[in-house]
Amino acid sequence: NTLFSAMSIYKHMTFCRQEGIAVSFATIAFAEIAAVVGLVVIVFICQQRAQQLADLQIEVGSLKIIADSANNLLSALCDATVTIGADFSIVGGGRQLASMLMLSTGRQQGIEGQNICDFFQA
Numbered sequence: 001n002t003l004f005s006a007m008s009i010y011k012h013m014t015f016c017r018q019e020g021i022a023v024s025f026a027t028i029a030f031a032e033i034a035a036v037v038g039l040v041v042i043v044f045i046c047q048q049r050a051q052q053l054a055d056l057q058i059e060v061g062s063l064k065i066i067a068d069s070a071n072n073l074l075s076a077l078c079d080a081t082v083t084i085g086a087d088f089s090i091v092g093g094g095r096q097l098a099s100m101l102m103l104s105t106g107r108q109q110g111i112e113g114q115n116i117c118d119f120f121q122a
Contacts, residue, residue, distance in 0.1 A: 088116050
């Protein structure tokens with residue numbers, strides 16, 4: 001890279017002389033150094049972001065394994081398991097719960113989409 005930078009500085013100096021532009025060696029060298037430093041910073045930032053993304057992917061994979069393990073354990077121990085969304089609606093396992101509660105919904109998905117709180121006695 002040093003050889004490339006030196007060649008680039010020489011090329012710029014030659015061009016400036018041919019065009020009659022008064023530019024010092026220090027100005028062109030500073031511009032070249034600034035460009036190299038800028039590229040190094042960009043590469044460093046990109047590497048950091050790539051590492052963060054890889055770490056997040058590993059964490060997501062680990063969380064999926066933990067969730068699957070917990071789901072398998074609950075399925076073995078419980079008569080019915082359901083997955084509940086952020087709004088307390090049943091998003092998975094509604095047919096199992098409907099069968100356990102002896103509910104005839106007439107729908108393929110059972111009680112999925114209904115609020116779980118509807119099944120609790122006040």
